[in-house]
Amino acid sequence: MRPLISPSILSADFACLGAxxxxxxxxxxxxxxxxxxxxxxxxxxxFGAPVIKKLRACSQKPFDVHLMISNPAQYIHAFAxxxxxxxxxxxxxxxxxxxTLQAIRQAGMKAGIALNPxxxxxxVDYLLDTLDLILVMSVNPGFGGQSFIHNQLQKISDLRDRIxxxxxxxxxxxxGGVTPExxxxxxxxxxxxxxxxxxxxxxxxSAYADNIAALRGGLKV
Ligand code: DX5
Ligand code: ZN
Numbered sequence: 647m648r649p650l651i652s653p654s655i656l657s658a659d660f661a662c663l664g665a666x667x668x669x670x671x672x673x674x675x676x677x678x679x680x681x682x683x684x685x686x687x688x689x690x691x692x693f694g695a696p697v698i699k700k701l702r703a704c705s706q707k708p709f710d711v712h713l714m715i716s717n718p719a720q721y722i723h724a725f726a727x728x729x730x731x732x733x734x735x736x737x738x739x740x741x742x743x744x745x746t747l748q749a750i751r752q753a754g755m756k757a758g759i760a761l762n763p764x765x766x767x768x769x770v771d772y773l774l775d776t777l778d779l780i781l782v783m784s785v786n787p788g789f790g791g792q793s794f795i796h797n798q799l800q801k802i803s804d805l806r807d808r809i810x811x812x813x814x815x816x817x818x819x820x821x822g823g824v825t826p827e828x829x830x831x832x833x834x835x836x837x838x839x840x841x842x843x844x845x846x847x848x849x850x851x852s853a854y855a856d857n858i859a860a861l862r863g864g865l866k867v
Contacts, residue, residue, distance in 0.1 A: 649829070650839035651858050652677040652710045652819065656692065656790045657843030663697070667704040670846065673854035674866070677710040677732070679821070679841045684715035687739045688788035695724040702729035710779075710841075712760060712821070714787045715739060719746040726753040734758030734781050737769060747776040760821070762787060763795050767804040774812045780805055781841075784832070785822030790843040794823030799835045806836025826860040 653675045658666035667678055680698060685691040698709065708731035715721070718735040719742070725733050733755045737743040743759065750757040758779030761769060763786055770780060782802050785792035802820060809816045819839035820832040829840055846857045859866045 647838065649833055649837070649862060650676040650817065650819075651846075651861055652679040652839055652841045653846040653854075653858070654679040654681055654790065654821070654841050654843035656681045657847040663701060664704045666847075667701055669851045670854055670858075671705040671707055673851075674858045675707060675846075677708045677839070678705055679710045679712060679843075680730075682711060682713050682715055683788065687716045687736065688714040690788045695721065695728040698725065698730060699728035708732060710734070710819075712758075712781065712841075713739075714760075719749060722746070722749050722753050722755075726755055730755055732756045732758050732779055734760050734779060736760045736762065736787070738762065738765070744773060744776060747773060751776070751778075758817075758819075760787070761801065763798060767801050767808070770805065770808065774808065774814055774816070777814070777816050779817040779819055779839075780809070781819045781821055782837070783822055784820050784824070784828075787822075792823055794825070794828040794831075796831075799831055802832060802835035802837050809836075824861065826863075829861045830863060 653670045683690045683692045710732045711730040712734045716739050733750045747757040756778035760781040784794045784798045820837045821841035824840045824842040825845045
């Protein structure tokens with residue numbers, strides 16, 4: 647199956663985010679991955695709903711918003727209003743993940759959960775019917791440019807089995823250290839969507855289409 651590619655704008659030029667999003671859209675991105683960090687749940691700060699709201703005009707592609715923030719439930723309506731399509735939370739950042747996932751759907755968005763490298767697969771067991779996306783973190787969250795943690799391949803494969811058994815339509819996305827070398831490993835393990843920052847944005851705008859194609863195994867579609 648053709649993998650979805652969701653470039654992470656964490657590696658884009660923040661001085662011209664709008665133009666960067668237009669460029670990755672034109673280069674073949676399927677979704678736009680946006681890493682929201684609060685300096686509390688993760689040791690880094692990025693941007694929030696007001697920035698995403700302004701960027702909404704730059705692309706019709708789904709905004710795949712990855713919240714690395716404490717107490718994500720408090721911001722659901724702000725991100726819905728900003729135009730997020732997928733809203734993904736970390737369960738460690740929310741004592742009531744099931745309720746928050748339901749609230750994300752009620753607000754009109756698709757609901758996602760992100761599993762840190764140390765978070766076990768069975769964390770999703772009682773959440774599957776509330777989920778549209780599962781994000782496997784193949785690095786510890788907070789920074790781009792880290793190396794893929796290979797033991798997460800087993801988690802991807804275990805999650806693929808659980809998704810198949812559930813019969814639900816859930817995107818299985820991998821985030822962190824995804825390159826043309828690690829992408830095929832993640833896809834063979836059962837991932838259907840690849841997030842990549844460094845590997846997409848390296849080399850400037852003229853390289854984006856080739857960088858995205860390289861993640862698809864050279865396929866330009
Ligand atoms: C890390 C973020 C990732 C990051 C990936 O916390 O969730 O989306 O941008 O960056 P690369 O592809 O450079 O590992
Ligand atoms: Zn991310």
